[in-house]
Amino acid sequence: MPRSEDEVGQKIDRCFADSLLKVTGGVAIGIVASVAFFKSRSWPIWFGSGVGLGTGWSNCRHDFASPYVLHGKKVPAGQDTQGKPAFNIIQQQEK
Amino acid sequence: MTQDKPIVETISNVGDQVTNAFGQFWQLVTSKNQRKSGLESKPVKIDQLPLYAEDNSPIAQKFVPEEPLPLQREFATVRIACQEEYARVAERFKVVDCAMTQTKKAANRCNEYLTEEWTALPKAAAITVGGMAGFVLGLKRGPVGRLMTTTIGLATMAAFCYPIEAVDVAKTGRAHAEQTWHSFQESPTPATAIKTNLSPPK
Numbered sequence: 001m002p003r004s005e006d007e008v009g010q011k012i013d014r015c016f017a018d019s020l021l022k023v024t025g026g027v028a029i030g031i032v033a034s035v036a037f038f039k040s041r042s043w044p045i046w047f048g049s050g051v052g053l054g055t056g057w058s059n060c061r062h063d064f065a066s067p068y069v070l071h072g073k074k075v076p077a078g079q080d081t082q083g084k085p086a087f088n089i090i091q092q093q094e095k
Numbered sequence: 096m097t098q099d100k101p102i103v104e105t106i107s108n109v110g111d112q113v114t115n116a117f118g119q120f121w122q123l124v125t126s127k128n129q130r131k132s133g134l135e136s137k138p139v140k141i142d143q144l145p146l147y148a149e150d151n152s153p154i155a156q157k158f159v160p161e162e163p164l165p166l167q168r169e170f171a172t173v174r175i176a177c178q179e180e181y182a183r184v185a186e187r188f189k190v191v192d193c194a195m196t197q198t199k200k201a202a203n204r205c206n207e208y209l210t211e212e213w214t215a216l217p218k219a220a221a222i223t224v225g226g227m228a229g230f231v232l233g234l235k236r237g238p239v240g241r242l243m244t245t246t247i248g249l250a251t252m253a254a255f256c257y258p259i260e261a262v263d264v265a266k267t268g269r270a271h272a273e274q275t276w277h278s279f280q281e282s283p284t285p286a287t288a289i290k291t292n293l294s295p296p297k
Contacts, residue, residue, distance in 0.1 A: 009171070009174055009175075009178075010171070012170075012174060013167050013168075013170040013171045013174060014163075014164060014167055016166075016167075016170045017163075017164040017165065017166045017167040017170050018164055020166060021164060021165065021166075070158065070160070071160065071161040072158055072159050072160040072161045073158070073159050073161070074156045074157070074158055074159075075156065075157060075159055076154050076155065076156055076157075077154075077155040077156060077157050080159070081159050
């Protein structure tokens, strides 16, 4: 059974990773928008990073506010997350 | 004074009411007959009712946890390393641990207060805006006038935001002023001056 400290730690890790992903995405979109539409001004990059940071923060808040939330999927037994059957087809070797 | 309705209108109203009552009665009688006939034609037992059909067994499902996000494991490594280092430092220097605990407690209490008393932040914002308005209004005056208008702005908005406390402060101030005024009016009688004899002894 995992310790509560470890569970909180996992949530913190997830928060940081998720926020980093979102900030990176926001900055990337900001750079593209800045170059493509705004004559290479810098504010779209700041705006994108701010949106990413805010999204990450909001996700973290929700994650910490509901302690029993599970990240995953419910799938029918015998299938994987993509809906494919969970068994492998092995070719029978000819003797 | 209210006028009585003309007798012709009253009679026509009564006629309408009677017709409505007859219509309702007839409708009730006929609908009962219909329902009775429908029930008698198809009697069904309670356990045969098509409620809560459990013919379809629920599909067996399983929970597949999500894969960790990119860099989540690296963050975990860094976090665990930091925790271990902090534990070493906290063991060596108790002051650091104590300060961290106190800071955490204070931050938690502050957060709880701001969450429960959700009006605190809007009030603070309103008071700040009042002070800024006072400052802007006093820009043309000198430094003293600016300070005065800023103070008046802050005090006015604070009085609006915290009316009960403002009344308390005003009452206390008035009581202090009255006391001061009374003590000023009834100035204390000076103590009898002791004459010191500075002449040399005879």
